[in-house]
Amino acid sequence: MLVNGQHQETIAISDRALHYGDGVFETVLVRARQPVLWSRHLQRLQHGCQRLQIPLDTACLHTEMAELLDTHALTHGVLKILISRGSGGRGYMPPATPTPTRMLQMHPLPEDYPQYSARGIQVMRCQHPLSLNPALAGLKHLNRLDQVMASLELTPAFQEGLMCRPDGLLIEGIKSNVFLHDGRQWLTPDLQHAGVAGVMRDWLLQQIPQTRVRALGENEVLAATEMFVCNSVFGIWPITQLHWGSHMRQLAIGEQTRQLQALFEGCRE
Amino acid sequence: MLVNGQHQETIAISDRALHYGDGVFETVLVRARQPVLWSRHLQRLQHGCQRLQIPLDTACLHTEMAELLDTHALTHGVLKILISRGSGGRGYMPPATPTPTRMLQMHPLPEDYPQYSARGIQVMRCQHPLSLNPALAGLKHLNRLDQVMASLELTPAFQEGLMCRPDGLLIEGIKSNVFLHDGRQWLTPDLQHAGVAGVMRDWLLQQIPQTRVRALGENEVLAATEMFVCNSVFGIWPITQLHWGSHMRQLAIGEQTRQLQALFEGCRE
Numbered sequence: 001m002l003v004n005g006q007h008q009e010t011i012a013i014s015d016r017a018l019h020y021g022d023g024v025f026e027t028v029l030v031r032a033r034q035p036v037l038w039s040r041h042l043q044r045l046q047h048g049c050q051r052l053q054i055p056l057d058t059a060c061l062h063t064e065m066a067e068l069l070d071t072h073a074l075t076h077g078v079l080k081i082l083i084s085r086g087s088g089g090r091g092y093m094p095p096a097t098p099t100p101t102r103m104l105q106m107h108p109l110p111e112d113y114p115q116y117s118a119r120g121i122q123v124m125r126c127q128h129p130l131s132l133n134p135a136l137a138g139l140k141h142l143n144r145l146d147q148v149m150a151s152l153e154l155t156p157a158f159q160e161g162l163m164c165r166p167d168g169l170l171i172e173g174i175k176s177n178v179f180l181h182d183g184r185q186w187l188t189p190d191l192q193h194a195g196v197a198g199v200m201r202d203w204l205l206q207q208i209p210q211t212r213v214r215a216l217g218e219n220e221v222l223a224a225t226e227m228f229v230c231n232s233v234f235g236i237w238p239i240t241q242l243h244w245g246s247h248m249r250q251l252a253i254g255e256q257t258r259q260l261q262a263l264f265e266g267c268r269e
Numbered sequence: 270m271l272v273n274g275q276h277q278e279t280i281a282i283s284d285r286a287l288h289y290g291d292g293v294f295e296t297v298l299v300r301a302r303q304p305v306l307w308s309r310h311l312q313r314l315q316h317g318c319q320r321l322q323i324p325l326d327t328a329c330l331h332t333e334m335a336e337l338l339d340t341h342a343l344t345h346g347v348l349k350i351l352i353s354r355g356s357g358g359r360g361y362m363p364p365a366t367p368t369p370t371r372m373l374q375m376h377p378l379p380e381d382y383p384q385y386s387a388r389g390i391q392v393m394r395c396q397h398p399l400s401l402n403p404a405l406a407g408l409k410h411l412n413r414l415d416q417v418m419a420s421l422e423l424t425p426a427f428q429e430g431l432m433c434r435p436d437g438l439l440i441e442g443i444k445s446n447v448f449l450h451d452g453r454q455w456l457t458p459d460l461q462h463a464g465v466a467g468v469m470r471d472w473l474l475q476q477i478p479q480t481r482v483r484a485l486g487e488n489e490v491l492a493a494t495e496m497f498v499c500n501s502v503f504g505i506w507p508i509t510q511l512h513w514g515s516h517m518r519q520l521a522i523g524e525q526t527r528q529l530q531a532l533f534e535g536c537r538e
Contacts, residue, residue: 001282010279011287013270013372018280019351020413021290052414053421082288085417090379092413092443093420103282110359131400134435136414143412144289145321145405147361148354152322154362166403166462174361193435 002104005064015101017084020092021142023100024048026199028079029233030106033069035079037232037269040199045083048139054085054100061102068104078107078233084142113234117261120240120253121159123229126150126174129166130194138197150174160229160237162221162244165194170216176229176237177201179211181254183225186211200232203269207260222247226254235264271373274333284370286353289361290411292369293317295468297348298502299375302338304348306501306538309468314352317408323354323369330371337373347376347502353411382503386530389509389522390428392498395419395443398435399463407466419443429498429506431490431513434463439485445498445506446470448480450523452494455480469499472538476529491516495523504533 001009016022026045029036042058049056061081069079082103088095128149136143150161151174161174171189172178177198179188188205190213191197205211221227227239238253270278285291295314298305311327318325330350338348351372357364397418405412419430420443430443440458441447446467448457457474459482460466474480490496496508507522 003282009282011282013272013278013280013374015287016417017288018284018286018353019294019411020417021411022414022417025288052418084287091420092416093423094417105282128404129402131402131405132435133398133400133415135397135418136400141414142288142290143414144361145291145410145412146402148285148289148291148363149321149404151360151362166401 002064002068002102004102005060005067011101011103012087014087015084016086016089016094017082017101017142021144022052022094023054023082023084023142024052024140025080025082025142026140027233028081029109030069030074030077030079033075035065035069036267037199037203039269040202041232044140044197044199045081048141049083051139052085052141053094054083054098056083056100057102064102064104068106072106074106074108077109080105080107082142109233116159116237117235120238121229122157122241122243123160123162123173123239124154124158124243125245126153126161126163128153128163130163130171132165132193134193137194138191140196147174158243168218170218170221171195173229176231176234178227178229179204180216180221180224181226182220182223187216187220188213189216190214198231200230200235203232203264203267204230204260207263218244222249224249224251226257227251228257236261271333271337271371273371274329274336280370280372281356283356284353285355285358285363286351286370286411290413291321291363292323292351292353292411293321293409294349294351294411295409296502297350298378299338299343299346299348302344304334304338305536306468306472308538309471310501313409313466313468314350317410318352320408321354321410322363323352323367325352325369326371333371333373337375341375343375343377346378349374349376351411378502385428385506386504389507390498391426391510391512392429392431392442392508393423393427393512394514395422395430395432397422397432399432399440401434401462403462406463407460409465416443427512437487439487439490440464442498445500445503447496447498448473449485449490449493450495451489451492456485456489457482458485459483467500469501469504472501472533472536473499473529476532487513491518493518493520495526496520497526505530
């Protein structure tokens, strides 16, 4: 664990991430000591920091990342990067010149992840709604109580939960974005008012540029011929069983999904 | 600073408050080593923990509070209580049996606060909207980026900012609730979809039970004959100048507001 380049296991109680969730984070897949889709992660991190007016020292971040990735016992795994505004300020009001905290940590990839890519997963619709806010939508900030609350609804049969706006429009998975096929084309929810704009979603929209990005309601979810969730750590998990309220749908894993999975496996971005 | 009863200045990096804002907090006015409006703070804390499914050890909390309040160099000030779900779990998914972290800290009351109660304050409408979520509205949880972002808009001329829903309905102040008088009666925004249900708001609704709690739009704000913001630390700050977009209103401080301030000064609850 590196905190501003120092090995430590604790952080100052005054840190604003603790009090207000005042920061952003990334979880990055690491293969053979290399961060995958790194330029996209960095772009989102920079964008998030800019939106929150947190200065990001990219040079320091790269130095600390290199130190961690080059020396860590794990050569494969997940790198978590957390950028907090640091300590100081007066209540909610941030300090005029923040001294951000950079936290870097390597974790092993959960052992059960690869089987879900191969076999597919069961998902359920969660009741907890996502917060609506056009000014924060898309950012991977540290205010993640919605995801925590939705996780509390998941029973062990489900590997992921689907989350909706308070009005019922589908937005994303708890830890993923979602794509569905309506028999003609791929669709994914627009994230103008809620949700995290995933790096893997971004990559997929480049691979399947004809994907329609728009509002998706219950009828379209229940009529889907194929669905998957995605994130930059596990890649693509096909959904083989969908529980949506009192509805249940069995879904097949399509050829194009398998091709996209293979493309991501070989991705050297 | 007490963390689960121990004097310490740091906290484990794995704490879920840091990663997800997974917890709740209270800021309590302390007068002569006594927490003011304590039963209301405790009730909200218990309610918040229950909603987030965080077990709260009230007996331990009371013991730790007594230790801090009885021995601290400050006999007057602000007690901050932060309850996090603690460490553990798997990503967003909380551990089945959480070990919460209780953090207690005394701060001095900001020196400039009393003058604002006496003279009144200038407030501006902030552009950053409050997140809408009926499942979290009312709770004093640790996801407070909205308040941080709104604070960044405040210039030094303003002691508080007013925050609205994305659709423009008034909800609250950045660190306070808001009451306005329309010439006939007191009104305060309903908090079913956004906002923090303040302990001071709760106390005031008991003192002026004829207050109407409902949606309040721009027209009603601009037509107000009197306004104030309130919280349990500073009590009641009358608004003497309101900047709302291109509009500016001068407001008087009414007799009933002065009576309510005096009532709170003498409050032994």
